[in-house]
Amino acid sequence: MDLDHARTVAVEAAEAAGTLLREGTRGTIGVRAKGVAGDVVTDLDLASEKLLLERILTAFPSHSVIAEESGLVGAAGGEWTWLVDPLDGTNNVAIGLPAFVVGVALCRDGLPVLGVVHDPVSGQTWSALRGRGATAxxxxxxxxxxAPSPHGPLLAWTQGYGVARDDARGSALKQAMERAARRVLQLWAPLLSWAMLARGDIDGIVGYRAEAVDLPAGALLAVEAGLDIRTLDGGPFEACMDAPAERRSFVAAHPRAIPGLLALLR
Structure with missing residues (x-):
């Protein structure tokens, strides 16, 4: 498997999808409800996903893909599986907020080996290969x-769609963050938060039962940028695409910042 070729395919596909999204947000956007938790899907999600699936499966017809809207395409349990988030930040797009990205990951036996995040608004793309670093x-x-601030860290929060409003653990985590952080961002676009962390724009991310489709790409980008990810009790964290929701809670930050963040969350 040529991972450099896979990265080229993923980057070009993500950037093509980004062009589609950028142009599409200039016109009228078709929005409809998705599920019962208040989430939405747009025509742009579907168009972007179609483009990404065509690009990836043309280049790698024997691979499987798990896409945000289409679910599993191909056989489950294979060695190589792509994860596709065609529009991370759909709710932002629906209200006209220009904060959204495209995310693609390639997993081998469930673990990410390639991650790509493209921001159509800024035109920037970030990618990572396992063991080979992350680049813009x-x-x-x-x-x-x-680079700690005397005024406290700038943190981002993300949680899965299945987390209830009255979830006691999630509420306690957010309250702890609000007390100790300089700012807490809730961007509705987790992959954008991961890119900001990998660039050094924010100090950390706290995730609670995060969504599986975008977690591997973002986590790989952060790890390959030299950052650390831990479970909420401080143990090692692996962004496996097959992990259940209870194993998708984490703290991500610079290794020297992790102990302090874990302490404030406790």
Whole structure:
């Protein structure tokens, strides 16, 4: 498997989907309800996903794909599986907020080996290969320094769609963050938060039962940028695509910041 070729395919597909999204957000967007938790899907989600599936499966017809809207395409349990989030930030697009990205990951036996995040608004793309670092589309290596603020960390929060409003654990985590952080961002676009963390724009991310389709790409980008991800009790964390929701809660930050974040969450 040529991972450099896979990255080229993924980057080109994500950027083509980004062009579609950027142009589509200039016109009228068809929005409809998705599920019973207040989520939505747009015509742009579906068009972007169609483009991504065609690009990936043309290049790798024997691979499987799990896409946000289509679900599993191909056989389950294969060695190579792609994860596709065609529009991470759908709710933002629906209300006219320009904060959304495209995410693609390739997993081998459930673990991410390639991650790509493309921001159609800024035109920037970030990608990572397991064990080979993370880079921006300019070629610059992502390696944010440890730069603590005396006013507290700037954190992002993400949670899965299945988390109830009255979930006691989730509420306690958010309250702890609000007390200790300088700001807490809730972007409705987790992959955008991961890109911001890998660039060094924010100090950490706290995730609670995060969604599985976008977690591997973002987590790989962060790890390959030199950041650390831990479970909420401080144990090792692996962004496996098959992990159940209870194993998709985490703290991500610079390794030197992790102990302090874990302490404030406890």
């Amino acid at each position: 589309s300019t070629g610059a290596r992502l390696a944010p320094p440890y």
